[in-house]
């Protein structure tokens with residue numbers, strides 16, 4: 262059920278717009294090459310025909326991988342302030358096409374939790390987290406802990422959010438990229454000790470009571486607590 266379509270793409274550097282073929286939906290089970298591109302942050306990378314800038318276009322896409330229980334809607338970053346309304350849309354979109362599906366398809370969807378992400382780096386992160394066997398809600402809770410314990414270092418960077426890039430080579434600590442909230446550009450790279458993730462995992466019940474939205478809503482993001490008034 263992967264589908265591609267020509268779409269108008271605008272270069273974030275110079276504003277030049279041209280038509281490019283992008284995915285509307287992508288089934289990770291059928292197109293493993295694209296999954297690798299997602300994991301290394303090069304999925305749908307474009308080179309601007311005017312200024313030569315390299316970028317990943319902002320657009321809407323549905324990513325699914327039923328064996329891994331993944332169903333993710335990616336939306337452009339600029340739509341994030343409307344996340345509450347979009348969550349409701351994602352939930353009904355998730356239920357709609359399968360309401361009358363044959364039992365086999367319905368069975369394949371059991372345990373799938375629909376997700377909503379904003380921007381390409383967050384789709385990459387969401388896929389990476391599942392592939393590495395980390396529970397998305399716990400990673401976001403770990404980011405909240407890490408942020409609050411490193412305010413002195415992180416606050417001067419201005420409004421930003423953290424994306425998980427993978428584990429440090431031959432280690433268990435987590436590599437994070439600090440992305441500016443406005444344009445998503447990486448402004449710093451950090452390492453989060455594995456102990457933070459272990460801590461929230463051990464306190465999962467308490468965390469779920471304190472941050473219920475991370476465990477029950479499609480937009481699983483620390484940003485919903487840190488940038489609510491964005």
Ligand SMILES: [Zn+2]
Nearest residue numbers: 272275309312
């Ligand atoms: Zn350009």
